[in-house]
Amino acid sequence: MQERLKQKATQLLENGTVDRILGWKAGEFFYDLTPAVFTTKEQIEKDFVFNVFAGANLSKYLIAESRKGGKVAAFIKPCDSYSFQQLLKEHRIWRDNVYVVGVQCDGMCDAAKLGDGVLSVKEEGENLIVDTLYGEKTVLKADAIADRCASCKSKKIVIFDELIGEQGEETENDRFGEIARLEAMSPEERFEFWRGELSRCIRCNACRNVCPACSCEKCVFDNANSGVRNKAAADSFEENMFHIIRAFHVTGRCTDCGECSRVCPQNIPLHLLNRKMIKDINELYGPYQAGADMDTKPPLTNFTVDDCEPSIVHERGGQ
Amino acid sequence: MQRVGVFVCWCGSNIAATVDVEKVAEVLAKEPGVVFSTNYQYMCSQAGQEMIQESIAKYNLTGVVICSCSPRMHENTFRKTCEKAGLNPYMVEIANIREQCSWIHKDKETATEKAVILGRAAIAKVHLNAPLTSGTSPVKKRALVIGGGIAGIQTALDIADAGFDVDIVEKEPTIGGKMTQIDKTFPTLDCAACILTPKMVDAAQNEKIHIYSYSEVSSVKGFVGNFKVTIKKKARYVDETKCTGCGLCTEKCPQKKVPNAFNLGLDNRRAIYIPFAQAVPKVATIDADYCTMLKSGKCGVCSKVCTAGAIDYTQKDAFIEQEYGAIVVATGFNPIKLDQYDEFAYSQSPDVVTSLEFERLMNAAGPTGGTLLRPSDGQHPHTIVFVQCVGSRCDDSKGKPYCSKICCMYTAKHAMLCREKYPDTDVYVFYIDVRTPGKNFDEFYRRAVEEYGVHYVKGMVGKVVPENGKLKVQASDLIGNQQLHIDADMVVLAAAIEPDKSARPLATMLTASMDTNDFFTEAHPKLRPVESPTAGIFLSGACQGPKDIPETVAQASAAAAKVIGLLNKDHLVCNPCTAQPDELMCNGCSSCEKVCPYGAITYVDKEFRGPNRTTLLRRVAQVNPAVCQGCGACTVACPSGAMDLKGFSNKQIMAEVDAICR
Numbered sequence: 001m002q003e004r005l006k007q008k009a010t011q012l013l014e015n016g017t018v019d020r021i022l023g024w025k026a027g028e029f030f031y032d033l034t035p036a037v038f039t040t041k042e043q044i045e046k047d048f049v050f051n052v053f054a055g056a057n058l059s060k061y062l063i064a065e066s067r068k069g070g071k072v073a074a075f076i077k078p079c080d081s082y083s084f085q086q087l088l089k090e091h092r093i094w095r096d097n098v099y100v101v102g103v104q105c106d107g108m109c110d111a112a113k114l115g116d117g118v119l120s121v122k123e124e125g126e127n128l129i130v131d132t133l134y135g136e137k138t139v140l141k142a143d144a145i146a147d148r149c150a151s152c153k154s155k156k157i158v159i160f161d162e163l164i165g166e167q168g169e170e171t172e173n174d175r176f177g178e179i180a181r182l183e184a185m186s187p188e189e190r191f192e193f194w195r196g197e198l199s200r201c202i203r204c205n206a207c208r209n210v211c212p213a214c215s216c217e218k219c220v221f222d223n224a225n226s227g228v229r230n231k232a233a234a235d236s237f238e239e240n241m242f243h244i245i246r247a248f249h250v251t252g253r254c255t256d257c258g259e260c261s262r263v264c265p266q267n268i269p270l271h272l273l274n275r276k277m278i279k280d281i282n283e284l285y286g287p288y289q290a291g292a293d294m295d296t297k298p299p300l301t302n303f304t305v306d307d308c309e310p311s312i313v314h315e316r317g318g319q
Numbered sequence: 320m321q322r323v324g325v326f327v328c329w330c331g332s333n334i335a336a337t338v339d340v341e342k343v344a345e346v347l348a349k350e351p352g353v354v355f356s357t358n359y360q361y362m363c364s365q366a367g368q369e370m371i372q373e374s375i376a377k378y379n380l381t382g383v384v385i386c387s388c389s390p391r392m393h394e395n396t397f398r399k400t401c402e403k404a405g406l407n408p409y410m411v412e413i414a415n416i417r418e419q420c421s422w423i424h425k426d427k428e429t430a431t432e433k434a435v436i437l438g439r440a441a442i443a444k445v446h447l448n449a450p451l452t453s454g455t456s457p458v459k460k461r462a463l464v465i466g467g468g469i470a471g472i473q474t475a476l477d478i479a480d481a482g483f484d485v486d487i488v489e490k491e492p493t494i495g496g497k498m499t500q501i502d503k504t505f506p507t508l509d510c511a512a513c514i515l516t517p518k519m520v521d522a523a524q525n526e527k528i529h530i531y532s533y534s535e536v537s538s539v540k541g542f543v544g545n546f547k548v549t550i551k552k553k554a555r556y557v558d559e560t561k562c563t564g565c566g567l568c569t570e571k572c573p574q575k576k577v578p579n580a581f582n583l584g585l586d587n588r589r590a591i592y593i594p595f596a597q598a599v600p601k602v603a604t605i606d607a608d609y610c611t612m613l614k615s616g617k618c619g620v621c622s623k624v625c626t627a628g629a630i631d632y633t634q635k636d637a638f639i640e641q642e643y644g645a646i647v648v649a650t651g652f653n654p655i656k657l658d659q660y661d662e663f664a665y666s667q668s669p670d671v672v673t674s675l676e677f678e679r680l681m682n683a684a685g686p687t688g689g690t691l692l693r694p695s696d697g698q699h700p701h702t703i704v705f706v707q708c709v710g711s712r713c714d715d716s717k718g719k720p721y722c723s724k725i726c727c728m729y730t731a732k733h734a735m736l737c738r739e740k741y742p743d744t745d746v747y748v749f750y751i752d753v754r755t756p757g758k759n760f761d762e763f764y765r766r767a768v769e770e771y772g773v774h775y776v777k778g779m780v781g782k783v784v785p786e787n788g789k790l791k792v793q794a795s796d797l798i799g800n801q802q803l804h805i806d807a808d809m810v811v812l813a814a815a816i817e818p819d820k821s822a823r824p825l826a827t828m829l830t831a832s833m834d835t836n837d838f839f840t841e842a843h844p845k846l847r848p849v850e851s852p853t854a855g856i857f858l859s860g861a862c863q864g865p866k867d868i869p870e871t872v873a874q875a876s877a878a879a880a881k882v883i884g885l886l887n888k889d890h891l892v893c894n895p896c897t898a899q900p901d902e903l904m905c906n907g908c909s910s911c912e913k914v915c916p917y918g919a920i921t922y923v924d925k926e927f928r929g930p931n932r933t934t935l936l937r938r939v940a941q942v943n944p945a946v947c948q949g950c951g952a953c954t955v956a957c958p959s960g961a962m963d964l965k966g967f968s969n970k971q972i973m974a975e976v977d978a979i980c981r
Contacts, residue, residue, distance in 0.1 A: 067935070090908035091922075091938050216959035217937075218904045226960065227973060249958060301913040301956050305827055 001103075002050040004164055005075060008101060009048060010041050012073045018099050022061055022074040024054045030120065031111040035061050037072070050075070052123060055108040055146060057259050059083035059093075060212040066094040074098060077105040078168060081157045082255035083212035086291030088159070090253070092215055102157035104165025107149035114144055148258030148271060151175045158292060175256070176279045178272060198240040200266040207243075207260040207270050213250035213290075247273040252281060252300035255291040284308045321382040321410075321446050324355040324374050325438060328362035328387035330417055335360075337421040339431040343386060347438045352446055354378050363393050371397070372404040382410045382445035386438045388417040407450030409895065409966055414441040436979055443978035447971045451895035456945050458544040459644040460886050463488065465536055465825065466649035468496020469515060469868060470860025470875045472522050474647050477879030479527035483886045486641065487522065488531045488550055490821065493598035495519050496651055500581065500675060502682040504868055505732040506763035512597060512684070519599040532600055535821070537638065539646070539828045542917055542948050543855025544891045546643045554634040556605035556613065557591075561629035564601030568621035568630070569593055577609045579686070582679045585694060586686035591621045595684060603629075645882045646829065648839055648851070649859040649875070650822045654814035655710045659717040663706060663812055668785040669694040671810045674705075674726065677733055691741060693808055696788070700744065700808030703737055704792050705730050706780045707750040710815035719815045719836060724865035726813035727754045731764045733811065734773040747774045747805060749794055757867070776803065783810050816865055830916070831856045839863050849878040857881050896966035897947035898954060900940040903927075904961035907938030911953035911962050919946035920953060 009021045020037050025047040027034035033053045038044045057080045065072045076084055081102060087093045109128070111118065117133030128139045153175055155168025182190055208214045208221070220226040221242075233239060256278055260270040281288050285299035285307060299307075327344045329335035340358040348356035355378045359367050362385060374380060383406065385397050390413040398408035416434040424430035462478050464471045467489030478485045487494060501511040522528050537551040572589035579588040581595055590609040593601060605613065605621070612618040612632055622630035654675050657665040665671045670693050672680065683689035693700050707726055710718040727750070734746045753775065755761040767773045778795040785791075792805040818837045826833045831851040832840045839858050842850040849858050859878040860871040900911075902925065912920045921941050929935040940962065942953075953962045954969070963969055 090906065090910075092906065092908065215906070216904070217906055217961075218959065220960050223904070223960075225970075227970065253958070297913065298910075301910050305824060 001165070002048075005050045005101075005103065006044055006048050008162075008164060009038065009044050009073065009075075012099065012101075013039075013041060013044075017071070018073040019070040020065065020072040021048075022058050022065055022072055023048050023050065024056060024058075024075075025049055029111075031118065037065065050103075052107075052109040052121070052128070052141070052144075053111060055149075055259075055262055057083055057210070057212060057257050059087055060210070060215060062093045062098055063087060063215055066097040069097075071097050071099060073101055075101050075103050075164075076157065076160065077103050078155050078157050079105070079152070079255070079257045081159050082154070082289070082291035083257050084291070085159045085294065086253060086255050087212060087215070089291070089294055100160045100162070102160030102163040102167075104157075104163075104168065105155065107145045107152060109141065109144040110146040113146075114139060146258075146262070148261065153256055153289070175275060179276050179279050182272065182276070194240065197268050198243055199236060200268055201239045201243065202266060203239055203242065204265060206263040206265065208246060210259045210263045211246075211250065212255070212257065212259070213253040214246065243268075243270060243273060247277055250274060251277040252288075252298045253290050254278065255289070284312060320352045321448075322354045322378060322380050323350075323352045323382045323384060323442055323445055324371070324378060324380040325350075325353055325357070325384045325386065325442065326362055326367075326371055326374075327356070327358040327416075327434075327438070328367070328385065329358065329360045330388060330421075331360065334387070334417050334421040334434075337424055337427055337430045338416055338434045339427060340434075342431055343416070343434045343438060346435045347384075347386075347442065350439060350442045352382075353442060355380065362387050363396055368396070368400040371400050375401065375404040375406055380406065382412070382448060384412050384414060384438060384441045384445055386414040386416045386434060386441070389413075389415045389419075407452075409451040410445065410448050412441040412445045412448065414438045439981070440975040440978040443974040444971045447968065447974055448966070451965055453895045454893045454945055455890040456544055456893050457890055458886060458888050459546070459642045461485065461641070461643050462645045462647065462882050462886060463536075463546070463548055463641070463643040464647045464649055464859070466496070466651055466819075466860070466862070467491075467494030467522075467530065467532070468649060468651045468860065469498045469518070470651065470862075470871045471496070471647070471649035472518050473872050473875035474649060474857075474859045474879045474882070475522055475528050476518065476525065477876050478882050478886075479525045481879075481883040481886075482527070483883065484527050484529070486529045486531060486550075486643075488534050488536055490533070490535050491594065492533045492555065492592075492602070492604040493594050493600070494522065494530060494532060495597075495599065497675075498868065499595060499597075500583075500678055500682075502678045502685075503732060503736065505728045506757070506759045508732065508736075516597045516599075519597065523599045530600065531639070532602075533604060536825060536828065540916070540918060541642075542946075543885070544644045545946075546646055546855065548641055548643055548646070550639045550641060552637040552639060554607070554636050555602070556607070556610070556630065556632055556634045557603045558629045558631050558634075559600060559602050561627045562602045562625075563627050563629075564593060564598075564603070565626075566593055566603070567624050567626075568603055571620050571624045573618065573620055574609050574611055577606055582686045583673075583676045585676060585679055605630075605632075645855050645857060645885050647857045647859050647878050647882060648822075648825065648829070648831065648862050649878075650819045650825060650862040652816040652861040652865070653819055655719065655817050657709065657812060657814055660709055660812070662782050663709065663780065663810060664783040664785055664790065665812060668783075668790060668810075670700075670785075670790060670808065671783060671812065673812050673814045674729055674733065675814075677811045681733070681736060691737065698808070699741065702745045702805065702807045703747070703809045703811060704780065704783075704790070704794075704805055704807040705734060705746070705748040705811045705813065707748065707813045708779075708815075709812040711813075712751065713815075719817060721815075721836060721865065722754065723813075723815045724754070725816070725867045727752075728757070728760055728763070728867065730811075730813050731755075731767040731773075735763075735767045735771045738767075738771040738773060745774070747776055747792075747807075749776050749778055749780050751777075751779065757869075778803075780810075783807075816861070818862055822862055829853060829856050849874055849881055855885065893945060894949045895944075896949040896964060897944040898942045898949065898951070898962055898964050900942060900957075901961045901963065902937075902939045904959050905937075905939040906959050906961070907940070908958060910956045910958060911940055914952045914956040915947075916950065916952065917946050917948055919943045919948075 012018050024033040025036040031053045059080050119131045122129040151173045154170040254274045258271045325347045327340045344356045344358040401411050402408045414437040420434050461484040464475045464487045467487045475485045498515045533555050534552045538549040540547040568591045572591045574590035578584040579586050591605045607613050679685040711723040755764045776796050778797040780794040782793040790807045792807045794803045831853045841848045842852045857878040859875045927935045951964045
């Protein structure tokens with residue numbers, strides 16, 4: 001796969017379709033793939049990487065890249081394509097300046113699941129041959145698959161100019177099982193669960209920075225005028241509030257790409273907050289998938305007479 | 320920093336009885352920026368207002384906080400007061416220490432503490448206030464009346480009489496509404512058609528009135544003075560401009576088995592029909608549910624007999640866009656469905672009828688030609704039982720909690736007419752109370768009892784059982800303390816009335832509020848009874864509550880007077896509290912544009928200076944302040960917080976919250 005992507009990238013540069021390529025290169029560790037822009041064949045030959053760790057969603061980078069003049073080609077996986085289309089819908093990406101190469105995705109792996117001391121990983125069919133400090137081992141790819149990919153919502157690339165690999169379909173995975181489990185908890189249990197998770201937050205802002213839906217020109221948390229920038233937390237719950245506020249902020253626009261949880265250095269399952277919102281929207285306003293198309297109106301900024309009334313809070317047992 | 324003056328009102332004892340006004344003024348005097356603080360018996364009085372004006376001059380006040388009643392009462396008064404003293408009217412803030420404090424608390428200490436907090440929040444806000452200037456918007460000098468019953472007709476006639484254009488939208492093929500189905504009217508017993516049809520004709524002939532019959536309002540945009548309405552003209556498959564109303568088609572149509580809605584299904588009509596002889600407009604309409612030609616493409620009789628060539632089977636719904644300055648709702652009422660009242664055997668026997676059906680059975684243009692005959696066998700009924708309050712004043716879920724108001728009087732009318740026309744008939748009326756508060760109403764009812772010998776029985780009918788061609792009525796006589804068994808020939812049910820079903824979706828379109836019974840609410844139940852709280856929307860007739868004809872006509876004219884007052888103005892002063900985007904923060908995502916109910920937001924690509932002498936092209940929102948009504952929907956929809964409302968900025972609201980939480 002990597003070779004096919006490299007070939008395509010080189011070809012697009014050489015035939016003048018684009019003048020830049022947005023892809024991935026190795027970061028600090030070989031399994032830590034980072035988005036990168038390539039402008040020459042040599043750079044691509046040397047640094048371009050695509051493997052089971054290419055989880056990073058490139059869509060958000062296109063907000064800036066598409067405005068730089070010239071044309072950029074981006075490799076877009078199925079879940080990235082939802083984010084891409086959502087950003088297009090919000091007029092954030094300049095479509096004319098982007099050439100989208102859709103890339104088939106069979107799920108990305110989580111390096112943490114391979115254990116300690118990993119030196120290199122080779123793909124061999126269904127297996128990963130993992131070389132570690134303690135010797136070589138064979139791991140079933142399915143055992144190392146990232147949690148978000150295990151509950152992948154769709155293998156379909158919803159928008160592309162060209163496709164590498166096969167077009168997929170929406171999957172039948174039960175994304176909301178875990179949410180239902182949280183909903184079944186008593187309010188006290190649930191509060192304890194989230195306190196346990198969110199209290200680990202160090203406010204590094206990685207989740208915000210990676211989130212394709214969190215792409216404001218100026219984030220309120222960076223805006224001196226907003227009154228909440230660099231505000232010292234009055235108590236430990238304020239860090240928790242940050243995530244709750246962010247979840248509301250992206251509600252109706254979050255495509256459930258799961259990047260927030262992937263980048264969290266404290267392993268907080270942040271995507272569960274967003275998924276709860278998606279589940280509620282589906283239940284209250286009818287099924288809706290952000291980024292699935294260009295036409296449907298987002299339920300939270302649309303009105304139909306069938307919309308739920310405020311009393312729904314009461315009907316669902318709220319106070 | 321602003322120089323703030325605080326004025327605490329006693330409102331006689333309304334506030335002073337539960338709030339220590341002196342203490343409030345004293346504590347608030349210590350708030351930052353407050354240079355003067357006082358209390359007075361009636362701030363809204365001439366003396367109170369002069370005191371405010373003098374203080375503004377004496378202390379060079381730049382902001383004023385009035386702790387008094389709700390801003391809905393006197394905000395305008397105080398804004399004008401301050402404006403006269405040279406202060407921008409939007410530098411005034413009201414702390415509502417009456418409705419939100421003194422009236423709802425009993426403990427003086429708590430109420431005083433709360434009044435201080437409310438005052439503090441207003442002071443915090445006024446510090447961030449900026450002078451605002453109102454613009455104006457033009458008034459479209461045309462009115463829309465939704466519903467063409469007696470209420471709508473009267474309103475339209477009065478508005479047209481004042482020289483303004485007015486359109487009536489009526490969902491039925493003819494105007495006239497419920498009154499066309501009524502036989503006689505109480506308490507004078509004049510014929511409904513005789514007094515209504517001249518008004519229908521007046522409306523049709525008036526140059527200022529345009530009637531959209533067989534039409535519905537499909538969307539409403541805009542605001543007071545500038546509504547944009549789309550009217551759906553339903554396909555009637557007859558060209559209105561060609562049809563002469565000769566009625567030949569309605570005689571020749573071979574489809575004879577269509578329940579006649581005008582006679583409430585008591586007889587049949589053809590698939591092409593004119594509801595009744597005096598219909599306005601007198602134009603035939605094809606009922607698409609029954610027309611053989613429209614359903615199977617085989618027939619075409621009406622088109623063959625029509626000498627005017629008016630039949631058009633290909634006609635489609637047409638949409639008309641029109642602009643209005645004011646909208647009057649006159650959607651009227653319907654009797655409730657009686658499916659849930661089977662104790663009265665309504666679904667079991669055709670001889671159990673509703674009062675409106677009884678009107679048709681008494682009417683000369685009705686299914687029996689005006690002779691009262693039992694629907695089951697066409698015989699004269701000799702014993703008739705009237706049941707009052709069927710579904711009215713009900714505390715259970717199947718009925719309505721309110722009194723339908725008109726039933727006592729029309730039942731007295733029915734009973735009286737029966738006895739007069741058919742003196743051999745025994746007439747019983749079962750009632751909870753007889754309510755006759757109206758001019759000549761009680762006299763009318765007493766005539767029914769005393770002169771016409773109608774048997775009025777206090778008590779309810781428990782059961783009606785059809786048996787051997789009779790209706791066995793079981794009832795209680797509460798005064799005589801006995802059970803009654805009556806073998807009746809007919810039972811007439813005074814069904815409760817409810818707002819027309821079209822009212823609820825219409826209210827949503829108009830953003831006009833409704834009560835739990837789907838009656839439109841007034842801006843004030845006593846002082847503004849014909850206006851909706853939504854500016855530019857007026858209420859006429861039974862859509863606002865049960866009413867008889869005289870009351871409906873009175874309200875219709877009152878609504879017209881309000882509309883005329885509005886349309887007489889060339890310009891309306893706009894609310895200066897409009898939305899304003901911070902272009903540097905705007906993402907250009909269009910969320911605000913999607914939620915704006917007034918279409919006030921557009922987007923432009925605009926050049927901005929970037930770092931290192933570069934230029935960035937960005938898509939940003941722009942608000943047209945003449946169109947923006949300051950509802951604030953965009954400010955909460957904006958994901959980046961770029962949109963703000965002048966006079967109610969996020970910062971001002973947060974300052975208030977902070978002041979309350981301090």
